Amino acid sequence: MNECLRQLVETFGPSGHEHRVRALIADLVGGHVDELRTDAMGNLVALKRGDGTGQRLMLAAHMDEIGLMASYIDEKGFVRVQPIGGVSPWLEVGGRVQFQNGSLGVVSHDKLGHGEAVPPMEKLFIDVGAASRQDCPVGLGDVACFVQPMVQVGGLLTAKAMDDRVGCAVLIETLRRLAATPHDCYVVFSAQEEVGTRGAVTAAYGVAPDVGLAVDVTLAGDVPEPAVRMATALGAGPAIKVKDGGMIATPWVKDWMIDVAQAEGLPWQLEVLPGGTTDARAIQTSRDGVPAGCLSIPCRYVHSPSETVSPADLGHAVDLLVAMLRRPLPR
Ligand SMILES: [Zn+2]
The missing domain is CATH 3.40.630.10 (Zn peptidases)
Known part of the structure; x- marks a missing residue:
């Protein structure tokens, strides 16, 4: 199995x-x-x-x-997202995601405000390595999910x-x-x-x-x-x-x-x-x-x-x- x-x-x-x-x-x-x-x-x-x-x-x-949906692409080609399901922004940060067309991205966030310990969803962005909006391989409404191979950790399975x-x-x-x-x-x-x-x-x-x-x-x-x-x-x-x-x-x-x-x-x-x-x-x-x-x-x-x-x-x-x-x- x-x-x-x-x-x-x-x-x-x-x-x-x-x-x-x-x-x-x-x-x-x-x-x-x-x-x-x-x-x-x-x-x-x-x-x-x-x-x-x-x-x-x-x-x-x-x-x-769960996943993320591209909701806005800025002039530098960074992708803003909305959550699909119960997404915790802090569990996304530093992670890698993949869009349906195979494009990979790294999730990071804008500078946090005073007293803000965790980035709100609005501050998350995905870096897909694009140089501009025109160059961005991701379109509005495209969805992404985590990329992680399944691994064995001791006697447990993680993915x-x-x-x-x-x-x-x-x-x-x-x-x-x-x-x-x-x-x-x-x-x-x-x-x-x-x-x-x-x-x-x-x-x-x-x-x-x-x-x-x-x-x-x-x-x-x-x-x-x-x-x-x-x-x-x-x-x-x-x-x-x-x-x-x-x-x-x-x-x-x-x-x-x-x-x-x-x-x-x-x-x-x-x-x-x-x-x-x-x-x-x-x-x-x-x-x-x-x-x-x-x-x-x-x-x-x-x-x-x-x-x-x-x-x-x-x-x-x-x-x-x-x-x-x-x-x-x-x-
Ligand atoms: Zn479930």
């Missing part, structure tokens, strides 16, 4: 520009599903058909990553876009390993999650599932002084979400995950996240309401160029999902 993850994280795919990730995933799951289609929002919807005795499930992981290509990798591997299931499993690789779960909103309406599950990253509390005090730790198993800033997991869906993890002897932990949300919120609040939950991969340094996960958690997430999907639902 590590090689699959490397391909996924190193592929360009800011929100609304997921086409390369979509093509890669279509390639990777092609032989393992009964149907594959792309909808108008850019979601890739894969269907693995059940044996007719189960229910209609939607599993979602988002293909998009850009682990959020949420780890979720994509887990669902791809689940589809590959899921030989037979009672359920019609609609696996949605969703678009535009980072700008407000927009792809999952329309996908959930279209699929109209009986139950929904998202697979996404969550914050890890196992760093020296975490910004958010959380019980989650890398390597302690996938985290079963209780709540986040946008969703309270449907209790029986949460318990379903816990019960199967325990029955299979798999490691798991609970996630109680104060802010943020996932595609599970979009599924849960679609139509007249859908029971929904989320399986999370603990991740350090979320929305930085060095999002860091434990490969063991990915493997255990796949084990758990495969075990869940092979059984009848608890209700």
Whole structure:
């Protein structure tokens, strides 16, 4: 799965520009599903058909990553930007980004004002090595994302876009390993999650599932002084979400995950996240309401160029999902 993850994280795919990730995933799951289609929002919807005795499930992981959009190019050829998704300017500074046309750039910022410790977004610029506006290889509306190869750091893996290509990798591997299931499993690789779960909103309406599950990253509390005090730790198993800033997991869906993890002897932990949300919120609040939950991969340094996960958690997430999907639902 590590090689699959490397391909996924190193592929360009800011929100609304997921086409390369979509093509890669279509390639990777092609032989393992009964149907594959792309909808108008850019979601890739894969269907693995059940044996007719189960229910209609939607599993979602988002293909998009945070990024920057060129909003103004000055006379010297420096590019001003607006954020795509939850971009922290201070995590961009000094980093390298790449535009869709391959142009590379370095992110820096204007002189800070008195008492200004962190540059606001308006002070960020990208140096693409241009000499003038005319010479600039980037146009208005062009989007960029971090450039970072995936590397191994001790026993951990670090890359850009682990959020949420780890979720994509887990669902791809689940589809590959899921030989037979009672359920019609609609696996949605969703678009535009980072700008407000927009792809999952329309996908959930279209699929109209009986139950929904998202697979996404969550914050890890196992760093020296975490910004958010959380019980989650890398390597302690996938985290079963209780709540986040946008969703309270449907209790029986949460318990379903816990019960199967325990029955299979798999490691798991609970996630109680104060802010943020996932595609599970979009599924849960679609139509007249859908029971929904989320399986999370603990991740350090979320929305930085060095999002860091434990490969063991990915493997255990796949084990758990495969075990869940092979059984009848608890209700
Ligand atoms: Zn995410």
